[in-house]
Each structure stands twice: as C-alpha cells, then as structure tokens.
Amino acid sequence: MKVSGIICEYNPFHNGHLYHIRKTRENGATHIAAVMSGNFVQRGDTAVMDKLERARLAVRSGADLVIELPVQYCLSSAENFAAGAVYLLDALGAVDEISFGSECGDAEKLLKAMETVDLAAVTHADEIKSIMEKGYTYPRALNSVVNGFDPEAASIISEPNNLLAIEYLRALKKSGSAMNAFTVKRKNAAHDGKESSDGFASASLIREMIDNKSDIGEFTTPQWADAIADAAEKGETASISRLERVMLYKLRTSSAEEISRIYDVGQGLEHRIYGARMAGSLDELLFTVKTKRYTMARIRRIMLSLLIGITKEDMKQLPPYGRILAFNERGREILARAKESAKIPFASSIAKLSQLSDTAERFAELEIRASDIYGLALDTVTSAQKDYRAKIMIDME
Numbered sequence: 001m002k003v004s005g006i007i008c009e010y011n012p013f014h015n016g017h018l019y020h021i022r023k024t025r026e027n028g029a030t031h032i033a034a035v036m037s038g039n040f041v042q043r044g045d046t047a048v049m050d051k052l053e054r055a056r057l058a059v060r061s062g063a064d065l066v067i068e069l070p071v072q073y074c075l076s077s078a079e080n081f082a083a084g085a086v087y088l089l090d091a092l093g094a095v096d097e098i099s100f101g102s103e104c105g106d107a108e109k110l111l112k113a114m115e116t117v118d119l120a121a122v123t124h125a126d127e128i129k130s131i132m133e134k135g136y137t138y139p140r141a142l143n144s145v146v147n148g149f150d151p152e153a154a155s156i157i158s159e160p161n162n163l164l165a166i167e168y169l170r171a172l173k174k175s176g177s178a179m180n181a182f183t184v185k186r187k188n189a190a191h192d193g194k195e196s197s198d199g200f201a202s203a204s205l206i207r208e209m210i211d212n213k214s215d216i217g218e219f220t221t222p223q224w225a226d227a228i229a230d231a232a233e234k235g236e237t238a239s240i241s242r243l244e245r246v247m248l249y250k251l252r253t254s255s256a257e258e259i260s261r262i263y264d265v266g267q268g269l270e271h272r273i274y275g276a277r278m279a280g281s282l283d284e285l286l287f288t289v290k291t292k293r294y295t296m297a298r299i300r301r302i303m304l305s306l307l308i309g310i311t312k313e314d315m316k317q318l319p320p321y322g323r324i325l326a327f328n329e330r331g332r333e334i335l336a337r338a339k340e341s342a343k344i345p346f347a348s349s350i351a352k353l354s355q356l357s358d359t360a361e362r363f364a365e366l367e368i369r370a371s372d373i374y375g376l377a378l379d380t381v382t383s384a385q386k387d388y389r390a391k392i393m394i395d396m397e
Contacts, residue, residue: 001030001031001333001337002028002029002030002031002096002097003029003030003031003032003033003094003095003096003097003334003337004024004027004029004031004032004033004095004096004097004098004099004182005032005033005034005035005089005092005095005097005098005099005179006020006021006024006032006033006034006035006063006098006099006100007034007035007036007069007082007085007086007089007098007100007168008034008035008036008037008058008063009036009037009041009042009047009203010036010054010057010058011037011041011047011048011054011203011207012048012049012054012203012206012207012210012216012220012224012228013054013057013058013061013220013221013224014200014201014202014203014206014219014220014224015199015200015201015219015220015221016101016186016187016200016202017061018061018062018221019184019187019200020099020101020184021061021062021063022062023099023184024099024182024184025062027099027182029097029099030330031064031065031330031331031333031334032062032063032064032065032330033063033064033065033067033089033092033094033095033331033334034058034063034065034066034067035066035067035068035069035085035088035089036051036054036055036058036066036067036068036069036325037051037069037074038051038068038069038070038071038074038367038370038371039051039071039238039370039371039374040071040074040075040304040308040370040374041074042074042075042076042078042081042297042301043297043300044075044296044297044298044299044300044301044302044303044304045240045300046238046239046240046243046374046377047238047374048207048210048228048237048238049227049228049231049236049237049238050236050238050374051068051325051371052325052326052390052391052392053227053231053236055068055325055326055392056326057223057224057227058326059326059327059328059331060223061221061223061224063326063331064327064328064330064331064333064334065324065326065327065328065330065331065334065335066324066325066326066327066331067088067092067322067323067324067325067346068322068323068324068325068367069081069084069085069088070084070319070363070366070367071308071310071366071367071370072084072263072305072310072314072315072363072366073085073319075301075304075305075308075310076263076264076301076315077264077298078163078164078167079167079170079171080315081164081167082164082167082168082170082171083167083171083174083175084318084319085168085171086098086168086171086172086175086177086179087171087175087318087319088319088322089179090175090177090179090343091319091322091342091343091344092322092334092338092342092346093337093338093340093341093342093343094334094335094337094338094341094342095179096179096180097179097180097181097182098168098172098179098180098181098182099182099183099184100161100164100165100168100181100182100183100184101161101165101183101184101185101186102159102161102162102164102165102183102184102185102186103159103161103162103185103186104156104159104162104165104183104185105183105184105185105186106183106185107169107181107182107183109152109156110156110162110165110166110169110181110183111169111181112153113152113153113156113157113162113166114166114169114170114173116146116150116153117142117146117153117157117166118170120142120145120146120149121142124145127145128141128142128145129141131144131145132293135291135292135293136292136293137292137293137294137295139157139163140292142157143157143158161186165183168181169181187200196218196219199218199219200219201218201219206219206220210228210232210237211239213232216228232379234380235378235379235380236378236379236380237378237379238374238377238378238379239377239379240282240300240304240377241282242376242377242378242379243282243304243307243373243376243377244281244282246307246373246376247282247285247303247304247306247307248279248280248281248282248285250303250306250307251273251274251276251277251279251285251303251306252277254274254277254306255274256270256271256274257270258306259273259274259306261311261312261313262302262305262306262310262311262312263302263305263310263311263312263314263315264298264301264302264305265302269289269294269302272289272294273289273299273302273303275288276288276289285303286299286300286303307373308366308369308370308373309366309369310366314362314366317359317362317363319344319363320344320356320357320359320360320363321344321345321346321347321353321356321360321363322342322344322345322346322347323346323347323348323350323353323367324346324347324348324392325348325392326392326394327392327394328394348392350364350367350368350387350388350390351364351388367387368385368387368388371386371387372384372385372386372387
C-alpha cells in the first residue's frame with residue numbers, strides 16, 4: 001500500500017489533473033488522498049461548483065479520499081496555502097509521498113532552487129527591500145536578485161507552478177515531515193494560458209468557456225462536463241460578481257482599523273483599501289487598490305477575507321481537524337491506516353468537529369460562514385447553514 005497525497009482545487013477538474021493522477025499511479029501510488037480547496041480558491045475567487053460536488057466528482061476521477069482545506073488557507077498566500085495542505089496530509093499519518101505538478105518536472109532541481117531562494121532572502125534582504133520600495137511585489141524583487149547570481153534558479157521560480165511546488169517542499173522541510181516529494185511535469189497548457197492544445201487547457205480558460213456556455217467536453221472527463229452543464233442549468237454555478245454588492249457593503253461599513261486586522265494587510269495597505277470605499281463596482285474597487293506591489297489576486301483574497309471575517313489571528317493556528325468531504329473503498333483503507341497514527345481528528349461532521357476545542361469551533365465558524373456567503377454567489381441562492389446538513393460522498397462502486 002502506497003498512499004500519495006495531492007493538493008488541489010479542481011476548479012474545475014481537467015485533463016491535466018487526470019494526467020497528474022495517472023502519472024502518480026504509475027509512480028506506484030495505490031491510494032490517493034487529496035486535500036482540496038473548499039468553496040473559495042487561492043486566486044481569490046469563488047469555486048465554479050460547490051465543494052461537495054467537486055469532492056464527489058474527484059473521487060469518481062481518481063482520488064480516493066478528499067479532505068477540505070480550511071477557508072483561511074484557501075484565501076491566503078501560496079506559502080500558507082501549501083503549509084496548511086501539507087500539514088493536513090502529514091497529520092493524516094498515512095501518506096507516504098506528496099505528488100504535485102510543476103513546469104520543471106524535477107524535484108531535485110526544485111529543491112536546489114528553494115535552497116538558493118532561501119539563501120538569497122537572507123543574504124540579499126536589503127537589495128530585495130530596495131526593489132520592493134519601487135513598487136514591485138516580493139516574488140518579482142526576489143526573482144530579480146536571484147537572477148543576478150543563479151539564472152537557472154531564477155528561471156525556475158519565474159513559473160507559477162514551480163513556485164507553488166517550492167512552497168510544498170518548504171512546508172515539508174519546516175514540518176519535518178517524512179513524506180517524500182514527487183513531481184509531474186505539466187503537459188501542454190500553461191498556467192492561466194489562453195491557448196489549448198491536444199485536449200489540454202488551463203483551468204482559467206475552461207472557466208471562461210463555462211461562463212460563455214461553451215462546450216468543455218474536450219478538456220475534461222464526461223462526468224465533469226455533464227455535472228458542470230447540469231449545475232449551470234440548475235443555477236448552481238458560482239461567480240464572485242454576484243457578491244459585488246455585499247462586498248461593497250462590507251467595505252463601506254468597515255473602518256481602516258478593522259481592515260488592518262485582516263490577514264495579508266500590512267504596510268498601510270488598510271488605508272489604500274479604506275480609501276476605495278467610494279467605488280461603485282467590484283472592478284472599480286479592485287483597480288483602485290491594485291498596484292505593481294499588490295496583485296489583483298491578493299486584493300481579491302483580502303476582500304473575501306474581510307467579508308468572511310478571516311483575521312491575522314486566524315492564521316496563527318494550524319488546522320485542529322481534517323474534514324472529510326468524500327471517499328471510496330480505497331479511501332476507507334487510508335482512514336483505517338490513519339486510525340492509529342493520525343495527529344488530529346478526521347471526520348465528516350463539522351458540527352461534531354467544532355466541539356473539539358475553541359480553535360476547532362473558530363475554524364468551523366469560518367467554514368460555515370464561508371459556505372453561507374458562497375450560497376449568495378450562486379445563480380440560484382441557497383439557504384444558510386448548508387454545511388451542517390451536508391452529506392458527504394461515500395462511493396463503494
């Protein structure tokens with residue numbers, strides 16, 4: 001039995017994800033445990049479909065167990081996103097390796113690049129700070145410095161999936177986890193690319209196609225294509241644009257001090273955001289706040305965190321539990337293996353998990369609130385408290 005852990009969003013699942021799972025199986029994985037973003041995703045957006053539906057489809061597409069990544073980690077930096085997900089896989093106590101995609105496709109090169117970057121962050125801190133003071137993001141400043149003495153490492157960290165892969169490796173190192181690292185080279189479609197090739201397209205292009213009601217069947221499995229079409233017909237697909245008025249309301253009724261307590265708000269950014277409260281649309285708000293230093297994705301994450309109520313304090317705790325969203329027979333075998341070795345409780349009922357501790361109660365509170373807000377982003381608004389009534393997918397076919 002070899003259990004491989006995959007960190008994913010499946011927003012939506014596409015042929016690149018199918019290829020990743022196949023290559024992970026070819027590398028010897030008999031079982032796959034996935035940690036998946038819930039109803040909000042790391043680019044600072046709503047997920048196309050509800051997390052339970054995506055988890056159900058994930059199990060039908062090659063994953064055996066799906067565990068929810070808490071919302072505060074979904075709406076955070078790549079570093080925190082990776083740290084929370086890696087922690088959950090390690091805490092399961094049954095995962096042998098973590099498998100992830102990268103443009104590089106070489107774990108050793110990624111590890112070497114990570115070490116170079118970590119050294120540069122310390123030895124060239126003043127130079128990085130100086131570049132950032134000109135208005136550039138930290139990753140851009142870091143890449144500029146690294147390029148001065150290690151062009152290969154700079155080239156590696158210039159690719160988005162390589163950067164996320166390095167964060168996975170960094171999280172493994174910091175946690176002292178015994179899990180091995182395995183990477184699959186991304187095939188054809190670039191991250192956020194607008195071109196498709198040989199049945200492969202980026203998730204962002206597929207999302208655009210969904211918005212335009214185009215056929216996505218070429219780029220995903222029939223089950224996913226049918227499920228998305230069915231969800232669209234029933235009004236069960238989500239868009240952040242439907243949260244525009246509640247987000248504007250939240251900003252207009254928040255003080256600069258309240259905004260300053262939101263995670264990832266620093267260096268006076270709260271004043272820039274507060275100054276945008278006159279905006280008459282979400283796009284106007286985002287473009288008013290955005291600079292070379294503050295990316296659109298970061299601003300969207302901050303605004304969603306403000307709406308949900310995720311603060312800096314909420315990022316100081318590691319997940320106190322793992323919430324199970326779906327599993328099959330092999331997933332049951334993973335859970336059986338984890339029974340004696342798990343570092344935290346794993347269960348499906350958020351009501352029961354919330355009773356474990358004060359920290360668990362807070363994590364559950366944020367998750368339930370996030371799902372309630374997500375219900376407002378659907379074409380057909382759903383009722384509140386849906387997380388309490390959620391029925392997980394148990395697939396024994």
